[in-house]
Amino acid sequence: MKVIMPRIGMTMQDGKITKWFYNDGEAIKEGEPMFEFETEKLTNVVDSPASGVFHKLAEEGDIILCGEDIAEIDE
DSSP: OEEEOOOOSTTOOEEEEEEESSOTTOEEOTTSEEEEEEOSSOEEEEEOSSOEEEEESSOTTOEEETTOEEEEEEO
């Protein structure tokens, strides 16, 4: 399952990943905090949409456009 940068609000164009809560290859459970990102207005924590093995495609500090892939979860 691909994980994308979410759009929070109509004007959001991108977000900066500030923290991953998991390392590559770790098991993750649905509903657990997966990453934190900030926009020009606020900071959000995003929970995992599925359980499985986590693989990040972006690094902390990366600015990602909304809808772009940032991670994968292999079930």
